Amino acid sequence: MNLFQSMNITSTALTTNRLRMDVISSNMANADSTRAEFVDGEWQPYTRKMVALQPKARSFQSILSQTMGKNDHETSMNGVEVKEIVEDDSPFRMEYDPSHPDANEEGYVVLPNVDPLKETINLMAVTRSYEANVTVMNAAKSMYMKALEIGK
Secondary structure, three states, rough: OOOOHHHHHHHHHHHHHHHHHHHHHHHHHOOOOOOEEEEEEEEOOOOEEEEEEOOOOOOOOHHHHHHOOOHHHHHHOOOEEEEEEOOOOOEEEEEEOOOOOOOOOOOOOEEEEEEEEHHHHHHHHHHHHHHHHHHHHHHHHHHHHHHHHHOO
C-alpha cells in the first residue's frame, strides 16, 4: 500500500457521500412537486432518486497481479464510485384534496413517492459516514505529519 492510498480511498467515499447528500436534498425539495415531468400529455409527480454505489473499477494490471498470486494489498483497495442514479419504483402517494389544481375527478392528488422521514434518516446516516471519512482523512494527515517530523 503506497503512502497516499488511504487518502485516495477516503476521498472517493467523501465524493460519493456528497453526491448522496445532494440527491437526498433534491428529494426533500421536491417532496410535494406534482408537476415534475410531462409524460403522454399529463404531468407526473417527482420520482424519488437513489444513488447506487459500486467498488471502484480496477485496472487490468491490478487484477492480473492479484490473479498471479502477488500479495499486493493495493489491488483490492480502490475505493467506491457511483454506479448510477436510479429512480425509486414505489407507488406515488394519493392525498384527498379536491381544491388542489392537480386533483383528479375524485378529488385525489398524486404526490411524489418521497417520504420526508425516510429521507431525513438517510441524510443523517450519510452525514455520519461523511464525518467518519473526514476523521479518517485527518488521522492519516496527522500520521503523515508525524512521520515527517521523525526525519528532522
